[in-house]
Amino acid sequence: MESARCKGKVIIKLGGSLIEKGRDIVRFLRDYAEEESKKNALTIILIPGGGPFVEPVRNLSEDTSMSEETAHWMAVLAMHQYGLFLANGEFGIPLVESVDEIDGAGHVCILLPYKILKAEDCLPHTWDVTSDTIAAFVANKIGEKTFIKLTDVDGIIDEKGHLIGEIPVKEMIEKEERGCVDAELPRFLMQNKMSCFIVNGNFPNRITDVIEGKETVCTKLS
Ligand SMILES: Nc1ncnc2c1ncn2[C@@H]1O[C@H](COP(=O)(O)OP(=O)(O)OP(=O)(O)O)[C@@H](O)[C@H]1O
Ligand SMILES: [Mg+2]
Structure with missing residues (x-):
């Protein structure tokens, strides 16, 4: 399988759906990146989802x-x-607010996107564009053509209840297939020739499998 690791950087959007395990996943990825970096340089850039924090905004x-x-x-x-x-504030995970800060931020950082988006305000301001599309936008800005979306399901489930291993974004757009991603994400990926791996964050070994290009349970949007 194609790896989600290009030029030593991996972009991972950590879904709000994983809030209960989120900090464990961050610690796991920090330890993994530290260990991996002894062999090959690896920086993991985490982009937070919205989760329960966005619900009051949606309701308002x-x-x-x-x-x-x-x-x-x-x-x-x-x-x-x-x-x-x-x-x-307790695991030594730096928060970064610009692309320039990433290089000095260690093996794992959490990227807060407000300033980056304000500086280049080109995404539509609708509820079709939320954290998945913002993660893709930031990945593209960093120069990466793929990213991992961690969520609380194994990937996109079809109408028969089966996991879709890979689906072209063109097909998603044509069929108006949405699954567990932002409505706008397939279009953004197609326009920018990007891909995305949807992985269940409750199984950390699947995350490292995708980083290392090994076959695993996930959905690839290609
Ligand atoms: N066809 C589908 N395949 C997979 N999941 C689906 C599908 N349709 C709806 N879902 C739902 O999408 C949810 C995951 O998306 P959700 O937006 O809730 O989480 P997230 O993207 O991880 O979090 P956030 O948007 O807060 O960052 C799953 O828990 C599942 O219930
Ligand atoms: Mg979501």
């Missing part, structure tokens, strides 16, 4: 006359809240 945006613009930036800041929660 439905109940009040808040503009999409306001809701968009509040939702981006919900990712910051999850990022702070994941780092928790």
Whole structure:
């Protein structure tokens, strides 16, 4: 299987759905990256999802006359809240807010996207664009053509309940297949010639399998 590791960098979006195990996953990845770096340079860049932090914004945006613009930036800041929660200030995991900071940030960092998005405000401000598409945008900005989305299911499940191992983004767009990703993500991946591996974060060995290019349980959006 094609590896999610290019030029020593791996971008991982850590879904809000994994909030209960999120910190364990961060610690696991920190230890893995430290160990791996003894052989080959490896930097893991974690991008937080929104999870429960984004729900109040979504509810407010439905109940009040808040503009999409306001809701968009509040939702981006919900990712910051999850990022702070994941780092928790105790594991030595740096929080970075620009691409330039990544190189000095060690083997694992958590990227907070607000400033990057403000500087290059080209994504639509709708609920079709949330943390999955933002993670793809940031990965592209860093120069990576793939990223891993960690979530609480094994990947995209079809209507018969079977896991889809690989699906072309073109097919997702044509069939309006959404699965467990942002509505906008397939279009963004196609426009930017990117791919994405959807992996169940409850099984850390699957994450390292994807990083190392080994066959594993996941869905690849190609
Ligand atoms: N066809 C499908 N295949 C897989 N999961 C699906 C599908 N349709 C809906 N889902 C749901 O999508 C959920 C995962 O997406 P969700 O947006 O809740 O989590 P996340 O992306 O990890 O978190 P966040 O968006 O907060 O960062 C799964 O728990 C599952 O219930
Ligand atoms: Mg989601």
